[in-house]
Amino acid sequence: MTPARDVELVWHDLTPRLLEVRRVHRLSPGMVRVTFGGEQLDGFCHAAPDDHVKVFFPEPGAELPVMPTLGEDGLEPPPPGSPLPVYRDYTVRFLRPERRELDIDFALHGHGPGGSWAAQARPGQRLGILGPRGSNLVPLTFDWYVLGADETALPALAAWLERLPEDARAIARIEVANAAEEQPLTTRADADVRWLHRERGETLAAELTGLTLPAGDGYVWVAGEAGGLKPIRRHVRSLGHHKAWTEIDGYWKCGVVNLDHHEGDDRE
Ligand SMILES: Cc1cc2nc3c(=O)[nH]c(=O)nc-3n(C[C@H](O)[C@H](O)[C@H](O)COP(=O)(O)OP(=O)(O)OC[C@H]3O[C@@H](n4cnc5c(N)ncnc54)[C@H](O)[C@@H]3O)c2cc1C
Known part of the structure; x- marks a missing residue:
């Protein structure tokens, strides 16, 4: 019997949560893991490796973030005259419900409210989160998985590898600045993992546009x-790969602030 191959999108209740930083751990020169905690994590739903939340940052000098205004369809513009919330998308790296803890891995790229906040994060500070709004449940019964990520998508790729079963075959390519940015990854799958270093001129686009699918x-x-994903999307399409079995998402855009809408994903 052929195993089910349907990708299921499940929706979750949208609850704004105010959380406190419990720990900050430097994973590499350019990546920091922040552990958030709090009673408000009760009921938090996390079901897929690329589940993500909107993180609400305080304005510089403020203690608390401006939290979202919610309507029937999710986020709404705040009432006229009230301060605007400042938020960006981040992946749920680990959730430990029994300890009411959630980890997010932030890339320290030196710009923007997200990157700047993460560079100074310390225990006791508070942030808001909203989501995940939905989870894309991809069956773990495919014959193979091709996974690709830069630093911003490495938390989701690492979670993908952790979830794949023993009999899965995976080809994973991860683009980072240099060898110092490599992180230990764990998987039970038969995985061919290769790190690409921008320092050596290696990129996801060059690597994945040369890939033949198994x-x-x-x-x-x-x-x-x-921008770097466009040629990959074209390449995968040219190979005639099933559209429903392809997810290629822009997580940020060079030179563009607050990429609120990510290409190829209808969960936000
Ligand atoms: C679904 C989803 C999940 C994501 N998960 C994560 C995650 O787990 N960890 C994570 O670090 N990021 C993640 N991102 C990416 C993150 O949301 C963006 O990088 C976001 O722009 C960061 O906001 P900022 O305030 O730091 O920068 P912004 O204010 O948005 O941008 C300021 C400037 O910085 C540039 N910039 C933004 N990100 C980077 C970068 N990574 N490297 C170099 N320049 C950059 C922009 O082009 C812009 O010029 C995710 C994005 C999506 C859509």
Whole structure:
């Protein structure tokens, strides 16, 4: 019998939560893991490796973030005259419900409210989160998985590898600045993992546009800088790969602030 190959999108209740930083751990020169905690994590839903939340940052000098205004369809513009919330998308790296803790891995790229906040994060500070709004449940029964990420999508790629079962075959390509940015990854799958170093001129686009897809049914998941993903999207399409088994998402865009809408994903 052929295993089910339907990708299911499940929706979650949208609850704004105010959380406190419990720990800050430097994963590499350019990446920091912030552990948030609090009673408001009760009922938080997390079901897929690329589940993400909107993180609400305080304005510089403020203690608390401006929290979202919610309507029936989710986020709404705040009432006229009230301060604007400042938020960006981040992946749920780990959730430990029994300890009411949630980890987010932030890329320290030196710009923007997200990158700047993460560089100074310390225990006791508070942030808001909203989401995940939905989870994309991809069956773990495909013959193979092609995974690609830069630093911003590495938290989701690492979670993908952790979830794949023993009999899964995975090809994972991860673009980072240099060898110092490599992180330990764990998987039970038969995985061919290769780190690409921008320092050596290696990129996801160059690597993945040269890729031949294995035989059988497979799922392609790639995320990172939007411009660099375009040739990959074209390449995968040219190979005739099933659209429903392809997810290629722009997680940020070079030179563009607050990429609120990410290409190829209808969960936000
Ligand atoms: C679904 C989803 C999940 C995501 N998960 C994560 C995650 O777990 N960890 C994570 O670090 N990011 C993640 N991102 C990416 C993150 O939301 C963006 O990088 C966002 O722009 C960061 O906001 P900022 O305030 O730091 O910068 P912004 O104010 O948005 O941008 C300021 C400037 O910085 C540039 N910039 C933004 N990000 C980067 C970068 N990574 N490297 C270099 N320049 C950059 C912009 O082009 C712009 O010029 C995710 C994005 C999406 C859509």
